[in-house]
Amino acid sequence: MSIRVMVVDDHPMWREGVARDLTEAGYEVVATSGEGRQAVRVAPAARPDVVVLDLQLPDISGVAVIQGLRAALPAVRVLMLSASGEPQSVLDAVKAGATGYLVKSAAPAEFLEAVRRTAAGEPVFTPGLAGLVLGEYRRLAAGQVAPDDAAPRLTERETEVLRLVAKGLSYKQIAERLGLSHRTVQNHVQNTLGKLQLHNRVELTRYAIERGLDD
Amino acid sequence: MPSSPGGLEVPLWRSIAVFRFASLAYVGVLVLRDGHRYAHPIAAGGVLLLMLAWTGVTAAGYARPAGRRWPLLLADLGVVLAIMLATPWVIGRAALAAGVPTLTVAWLAGPVLAWAVSGGRRRGAVAALILGAADLATRERISQSSLTGVILMLLAGVVVGHVARLAVIAEERLQRAVELEAATRERERLARDIHDSVLQVLSLVQRRGAQLDGEAGELARLAGEQEAALRALIGRAGAAPVEDGDVRDLRDLLDRYASAAVQVAAPATPVPLPGRVAGELAAAVGAALDNVARHAGGRAWVLIEDEGETVTVSVRDEGPGIPEGRLAEAAAQGRLGVAQSIRGRMADLGGEVRIASAVGTGTDIELRVPRRGR
Numbered sequence: 001m002s003i004r005v006m007v008v009d010d011h012p013m014w015r016e017g018v019a020r021d022l023t024e025a026g027y028e029v030v031a032t033s034g035e036g037r038q039a040v041r042v043a044p045a046a047r048p049d050v051v052v053l054d055l056q057l058p059d060i061s062g063v064a065v066i067q068g069l070r071a072a073l074p075a076v077r078v079l080m081l082s083a084s085g086e087p088q089s090v091l092d093a094v095k096a097g098a099t100g101y102l103v104k105s106a107a108p109a110e111f112l113e114a115v116r117r118t119a120a121g122e123p124v125f126t127p128g129l130a131g132l133v134l135g136e137y138r139r140l141a142a143g144q145v146a147p148d149d150a151a152p153r154l155t156e157r158e159t160e161v162l163r164l165v166a167k168g169l170s171y172k173q174i175a176e177r178l179g180l181s182h183r184t185v186q187n188h189v190q191n192t193l194g195k196l197q198l199h200n201r202v203e204l205t206r207y208a209i210e211r212g213l214d215d
Numbered sequence: 216m217p218s219s220p221g222g223l224e225v226p227l228w229r230s231i232a233v234f235r236f237a238s239l240a241y242v243g244v245l246v247l248r249d250g251h252r253y254a255h256p257i258a259a260g261g262v263l264l265l266m267l268a269w270t271g272v273t274a275a276g277y278a279r280p281a282g283r284r285w286p287l288l289l290a291d292l293g294v295v296l297a298i299m300l301a302t303p304w305v306i307g308r309a310a311l312a313a314g315v316p317t318l319t320v321a322w323l324a325g326p327v328l329a330w331a332v333s334g335g336r337r338r339g340a341v342a343a344l345i346l347g348a349a350d351l352a353t354r355e356r357i358s359q360s361s362l363t364g365v366i367l368m369l370l371a372g373v374v375v376g377h378v379a380r381l382a383v384i385a386e387e388r389l390q391r392a393v394e395l396e397a398a399t400r401e402r403e404r405l406a407r408d409i410h411d412s413v414l415q416v417l418s419l420v421q422r423r424g425a426q427l428d429g430e431a432g433e434l435a436r437l438a439g440e441q442e443a444a445l446r447a448l449i450g451r452a453g454a455a456p457v458e459d460g461d462v463r464d465l466r467d468l469l470d471r472y473a474s475a476a477v478q479v480a481a482p483a484t485p486v487p488l489p490g491r492v493a494g495e496l497a498a499a500v501g502a503a504l505d506n507v508a509r510h511a512g513g514r515a516w517v518l519i520e521d522e523g524e525t526v527t528v529s530v531r532d533e534g535p536g537i538p539e540g541r542l543a544e545a546a547a548q549g550r551l552g553v554a555q556s557i558r559g560r561m562a563d564l565g566g567e568v569r570i571a572s573a574v575g576t577g578t579d580i581e582l583r584v585p586r587r588g589r
Contacts (some may be wrong), residue, residue, distance in 0.1 A: 009417045013415070013416075013419060014418075017419060017423070056410060077334065083410055083418055087481070087482075088483045090483075091483040103418075103446075104418040105422065105439050105443070107422065108426050110424070110476070125514050126478075127478050127480045128479070129480075130479060131480025131482065131518055131519065132481075132482060132483050134482070135481065135482020135521065136483065137480070138482070138520070138522065138523070139482065139484055141524055163518070163529075167516045167529055167531045167579065168478060168516030168531060168533075170532075200431050
């Protein structure tokens, strides 16, 4: 069964180019959209496995799109594409549940590989994204955000792996250097994302309760 | 100092004109009351008309920015001085000694205020001293109250001059803030436009051209380089600048090295460092990247980490690596290699350098500096 992909990008030329690449590579492009709200609306009917999402859409933020998609389809995986890569919006999207990030200038082969890995549940990290996630854990640990001990922490091994990703090493190179299996390296990277997303959900819930939005 | 035509100075000039007319009305009341005691009452009427005419001339003259210059300021002082010096003859020395007020009374403060607003407190004080001296010279006997009048005029000149300067400075600051805001807005608008158009097309060109050979492939590569440079340029457009005094955001300095070959990874939040520390660190990273370009093919990864007390920057390449003992050998031969110059810079900052390299795996240079520098 082929992998179902939805492409959300407000640039028509891009949208069609990406859709064509995906179709040629054997993916099933089930929907394309140029707007965030429309994407969230059609997602339940289109049932994509992977959403390729441009972070800068004309109507709503990337974070809002990701939240809408995950509410409609809890199992959906989101791969962000971004042209300008504004750091805070990339980090916010990852915390909202995106599991992969790629700059738009990535080569087609790199892009197709990223879609494949996202569909398989593997996190797709650029060194830039690893740097952002590493920075976010340090910020949380420094107590600038949560003075209580709810802040998530990285294990020593996870920090080591994440630093090497940020320095541009591939999972294979990291596995060789640290004497781990490829799978273990991947798990470590996945955990760094998982903890951050869980923390984000807990924070959002707590915020909602404090504001009385839960009733 | 340039003052814009619509600035805060305008109301000051207008209030001086109001003061001159109001004080002239007071002069008129006094002339009507004391006219019969004057030595030359007809001449007093003539002087009063002259004062009215001069008040009109100054009100109209000072209303235009071009009129607030030396010709009118000097003429103003001269006319008022002449009227004051005519006072003893018009009123008569006997009447003055008997307690009849002078012709000008408070009206003589007009030029003092004009000088103060046009040139600050020093100019106001000079005008007050000249007019005050003339006032005292016209009297037979210097009474306590006339001395007090002169002192008050001096104070008025100094205070109004000071306030006028403050107003001009405040206006200039406001102007600068408005300009800065406009520039920031323009930059954000440009960033949005670039993102929506140029960046998308450049990415597409690079993406489509990557599979082509020869010249087209080269064009695609060039498009990619420009795309990376533009992306770095506009990426931070929306973030608040951290340049508080001498503090720089290290990310801004190192982002300049980003290109198709050099990736820069950093936290999403600013990495503030004292300007000198940030500058030295950036220069050391630049030296390391130059070395990568010369010996290791140019592809490199830069990672910025903020550890609170310290900041670490790593520069990694996948070049041939540095053979063991090579650095020591260069130092022994008295040659100052890149590593030495980087070590020197870091030592000056109280930081440290760790170089991990082996043949075949490339080189990883870590620069760690304490936040405060030394």
